Amino acid sequence: MHSVTTATPRLARRGLHGDSTTCVAHPAVDSHSGTRSLIGCLVSVCCLVPAGGCSLISQGQNTNGVVLYQQGYYQGAMQRFQQALASDPKNPDSYYNLAATHHRLGTLNHSQADLDQAENYYNQCLDNDLKHNHRDCYRALAVLLVEQNRTDEAFRLLEGWSNLNPTAAGPRVELARLSEETGNRVAAKERLQEALTLDPHDARALAALGRLHEHDGNTAQALANYQRSLGQDRFQPEVASRVASLRGALTGAATAAGGTVAGDSATRTVNTPPAGARR
Secondary structure, three states: OOOOOOOOOEEEEEEEOEEEEEOOOOOOOOOOOOOOOOOOOOEEEEEOOOOOOOOHHHHHHHHHHHHHHHHHOOHHHHHHHHHHHHHHHOHHHHHHHHHHHHHHHHHHHOOOHHHHHHHHHHHHHHHHHOOOOOOOHHHHHHHHOOOOOOOHHHHHHHHHHHHOOOOOOOOHHHHHHHHOOOOHHHHHHHHHHHHHHHHOHHHHHHHHHHHHHHHOOOOHHHHHHHHHHHHHOOOOOOOOHHHHHHHHHHHHHHHHHEEEEEEOOOOEEEEOOOOOOOO
């Protein structure tokens, strides 16, 4: 069973499709999003729009807060995030940044007051997330609930998100992630298959399914999933590392069997001569 650890704030920006996209890799402040241990970094920049949305002032204040957070100055970071919220009260990223900082403090100091405040800010983030696509916030709140032995509530939260986005793969990927972390690998695989039915090119779903196949010893299928994931998003060093490792394993197995690894860069199978064939 994977452990579910505290949300790790992440630097991110709002992409053109409204999803959070990582701007920097895992910061030194914590270990994905562990495995992009759990939640990722603080959201510092959101899309700039002519009216509404997050203002340049709010953006700068959030960015300054992230710098302070990464340096361990959590109180100073919260002051910047509060200023960002005052500059743009409808910006869900500011609520998320405040929540993630209280979550961090609550975990470090064993402070229930901070954890309660984190839950409150996460919920306010979701209340202001009118498009229901703030993946980091859904993930972080689910993590917080699991940490407080409220796993059923965490699953209900993500199920509700999935119902709000019936055609989106993202909520299914997060449900799969939580299922795997709580020991239900069968449910995790089912959720990932649902996600890929909705979006066959979802890089996160493909990588997660590859990991499950690798764990089950299905090396060739794991490699195929990892390679498809990299084809959609080549900026995944951990997935690239698994591809190199599994290719090596398949090549070694093929050599030992007197065969060759078939295919181009997308290795799929190991070919060996049929019985009785001349070599």
